[in-house]
Amino acid sequence: MVVKPILKYLLLLIISTAYKSVAVGINKDPVIRSVTPISNKTWENWNGAIDISPNAIFEPSTLQDLIDIVKLAKKNNKTIRCAAQGHTVSSLSVTDHYLVIVNNLNKSIVQNHPKYGWTVTAEAGMSLSELDLALRTHNPPLTLNSETVYDSFRVSGVIAVGAHGAKPSSGIMSDQLYSLKIVTDSGEVREFNEEINESEFNAAKVNLGLLGIIYSVTFRVQPMYNLIMNDNYVSIKEWLNANNIKQLLNSSDGIELLYWPFNGFNQSDPNHFDPNKDLVWVKNWVRTDKQVNITQKQLEQLRKTEREGMILQYQLLSGLLKNPEETPNITSSIWEDLISSGNKSLVLEAPDAFHYVPAEESLKLDLLEFGFKVDPDFSNVVTEFLYAIQTLYDFAKQGKFPVNYIIDLRIIKSTKALLSTTFDNDSEALYCQLDFETAYRTPSWEEFGILMAKRYFDKYKAKPHWAKEWEFIPNVTSYLSNVLSDQIKQFELVRAKYDPDKIFFDNKSLQEIFNIALGSKK
Template structure:
């Protein structure tokens, strides 16, 4: 009889494992072949996976949508893909008002739809542009939106339920333990497998979304930026390379998006928005074909980016009033364009002088490379301004809750020649000048000296986080990442020296 039960147990466990032997992230820059891939559907499944790993001495890493460029999900042992866990519940509490609780694999779209359909309709205060990414992924990595008075999306979280190294479910909240919650909010998957996440949400509101394209030479100044941010709900500033002429920096423009809260009537129907999203999806599919040509023929970059600029932002000036989720997720089809993305964060000067300086420096660098016949940035540079975060591992951490941080990034089509060199140069500059920190989910591991640098910069916060991690995963079941090993346990003295600059 014992043989029969072992056979049944084997079949049950096999049913939770994926048939595929390999996994790759969205961008395709990471491909791995772990020993086992699991697709859990319940809390019980998560607990059994952890117990199995503990029994066999295996490590576990998790993935949701796979929209990260860094190696956070890489493992040689057990990979847990949480996409089949997407139950959602909306509740009202005395302390937080309306909340939404989602299982780890719920997409932002699924949560948005649930909130809209609720009576009364509700909304997140801020969220990522992408609606295809999933709950646990954006929280674990400290992802963010564009709300100027907001911090990371993780800072909107009021409760986390995590299956930790003992195979049991533990609840993290500020009420239970604020230090542990500060570690759990942005945990990089190091505390365990996230099961459920609870956010504070609010009544559905409207945003006026305004697009305009000012000349760089007359708009990208500290006073202009500061005034603009102070009067806006949310702001994104884009630079699209070579957008107004072949190779003349003085003619180039920015693409600026501004959101303002409003009680004005809605100007665009859901049917019209739906048609716009369909068109955007088609446009990005077509644009990707042209971008693939750029990768093969880099010298064509100025001409094709100029063409795509005229077919994109310039052709669609906007001043519309729409529900907040539609304004926050303003672009469809982003997933159609595979790219590389580096993002760093630094504290903004009170007068925004360093913010204007660094965005101008990106433009200058694009043209400096072009003079050498190199075109390493062919997609966009982007900048957002947010408040500081109190979460221990937040890229924009600061003890001052009113501190302002600049989140700045550069993007290029996958396999673009020279992007790693170009982006690493920028990152190194920001590290040296401002002690800038990377967005954990974006590309950062290629930057020279970054791991010992992060260990030094994070300092005591890393020690505090580690004290929480050890409590819930003493056997390091969830610690199977070379980069994080070097950040957490590398040489106490940084090797980030002038030789790296």
Template sequence: MTNDNVTQHQAQEPETVTYAKLGSPMAIVDGVSFSGGDEWTNYGGNLTVQTERVFYPKTLEDLKVIVREAHNDNKKVRCVGSGHSWSATAVTPDYMVSVNGMDKIHKPVRDASGWTVTLETGVLVSQLDAFLRAHNPPLAVSSMVLPDVVRFGGILTMGCHGAGLNSRTLSDTITEMTIVNARGELVTYSAAKDPEAFNVACLNLGLLGIIYTATIKVEEMNTRLRVTDSYPTLTSLFQGPQAGLNLKARLLKNDSTEFFYWPFERFMQPDQNKNIWVKEWERTTEPAEDLKKYEGLPPMIDNPFFSTFQTGSRVMEVPDALHFPFGDGVTTVLDVGCAIKVDSDFGNICEAITEVVEKNWEFTTSMPERMGTAIEFRFIKASDKILSPAYDKDPDTIFCMINVMAASGTPGFEEYSVGIAANWIHKYNAKPHWPKMWEKVDGIVSYLRREYGDRITRFNRVRKSQDPTDMFVNDTWRPIFQENEL
């Protein structure tokens, strides 16, 4: 701990994790390291771009220098972390900013409304987990994304989420954010200062500038989570006249619930899987188990049949429970995901799951190279952030966050997954999850502009006040946020 109550964490990153590929710093401008002519590739391997420069900032002043250089050179700026986005949100051939060196965490603070912690944009989920666990009293983020090798700058400003009807998106945990805008000014956003601008900043897609810090809500880790893995049949969960209401009752009794489906019953066998892996989390005051017996087990992503030999329950500390066994492993994946607003009887979700299971089976069995596919879905409460795909004015509205995935390089996955997303959009008025693959859905720009409508206008009022020359707008965002009539 330093005198200013800031702790620098250098996380030990697992050797098996595949990260976005960047070059090494080759030059310095006003103290900021940068490299030139790098080819950047994202985690999933579906995006590659040749960049003019990649900057490696470590301080607030570094961020201001980068913005000044971009302004003087008339260049676009986008930020990257671990590269865990399958849409081209960070892609630019101009100036990319690797925020990985911006990884300071400030001492947690408690006031009348509870605990908060302030962290820089490049902090890894695993870093914050370890930092909060070591605090006295131990703290945790109550709902979190599954992989712990992603960085907060991305997961906060893209509206990423965990699983649970007691939680919303991670953007909804923010109480304050600071961003360096296109004029090189550090702007502080909070609900007390300007509620509308704060709402925009919490889920800003990197369009207000370079994020410096975010302050988020955390809670005392005085309870643990009982994690129960079961393997019921698809029919018992999603078919029958009472299926939707039974599913709803099951979700409401848990703190969080998640579902995984793989199409094959046994590895390298042709039989269709009739069961689905259900992971349920419930709060408990029971002591946590020793996790050493699970060391060496492959992450879920490397062994999709984990569920067949890990059914049962175990008690874990909150961060262990939220991430177990979801390490990144050595397998990289492609992912298309949407938010579907859940009907009161959950009937639309039962229908959507039944449909996508059959489409997944048709796709996967059409050639042997398509074996590595999966379906995953979780449920959260609505967000009030105006660009969230889970936005709703009613805070009790439930959304199903559903994904179809495949191992990187799976032939035909893009066409298949885009078709799935298009069906969800057409049939259920779904909204694509911003970090996932959505850009090639036919008519997606006009659909998003129509559906977000006045919320885009509201967003643009704040955006243009901070970036009047569109320094932070790349080719992905320009068609959506252009200012001609909606």
């Protein structure tokens, strides 16, 4: 009889085929349950500064996916870094091993907490615009207390790096958290909040991806409210002083000063490089019971017009990469168009006021930001804002134009989040955040950035924003290991507990900073 051998052969064939169907591997390693990498092997961040080809890229859509990815990484001796929308321009998302893109994790739920009132839990990949919509359409309508300017950022990204808005009472967005859940080294889901363990919560609130993969974050939210958003264009020479800034801050929910380079430039003026002729854009928000004074349709049209204007501006600024000497002519012309409608005031719902600039992904910029503690009399805020402007003019006299977009100043409250650039034991301390933006790859940008960093580091022990550019600054890792030494030592106790195998500790810059601070050679 030949039946048995044939049946045996068919059985082996079926088993072999079934095994192959589930053994789609990464470097021939078996897939665990739902984990399958996407076919794309390369990833690029928003401005193109980071372009990597990791071992595998995953786009999970469930919590189980995250758990399985961590288990697979442990099995295959791989490390993990995460990314969302890709707005981080430092190397935090860079890895040769597994890159996890969390954008498909985008669900949310609103609940009424017995202690904190209304809360919203959002999965890691939910954008702020999606979160705003979920809160706005809830009954009753709700809102966060402060947010970043751009609403395209994902919630896990703004938490992991300590991103912030312009509202002093709220500080960084992480300070609005009630809790967050992270898939750690063991593949377990750990919840961090101040009731479970306050010190671990302060580590998790700005974790740089070092504790695991953020699965969800839970914010404390409040009933929707309106803000008056004022935009005034004032003389730097006449208005910019410590007393005016302090008074404005004390009478507002938040303030922002924006400087457009060389906006007072006039080619026909013999003394055309004079910062005293410039204006500064003073923006402030005031909470109000007044009704919104612009319809949704009008707001959508306004955002559309603003977006079109931003694209046109960027095209002009990009042209300066080959002709930087034209910077004053171009930037002053753009400025004249910006202020042509004069000072203005709008009453908006809070999220619309927070996100006053439409998110336009086609604008590719270099970004640099430093935070330093505000003096009680606010004198150093004015000194450093004016110094930054004067430095642009000093560069211009040498034929160099390193910033062609904006210099932006915001003042926010300190935080207890250990790795935040605004960490302070004084809970009432204020920090000045100076932000520089220019068209991507503008000549002399790094030279300018290094000069500004040296000043702020030497004078204030200032710290750069983790998500923006800082790694080109000479000796920056040794500097940060020193100024963050105490916080790193506290953070490391938590990191070592939840990632003892260093699956998530896959970033050369952070490794250098931690190793120096901890006295380790590895």
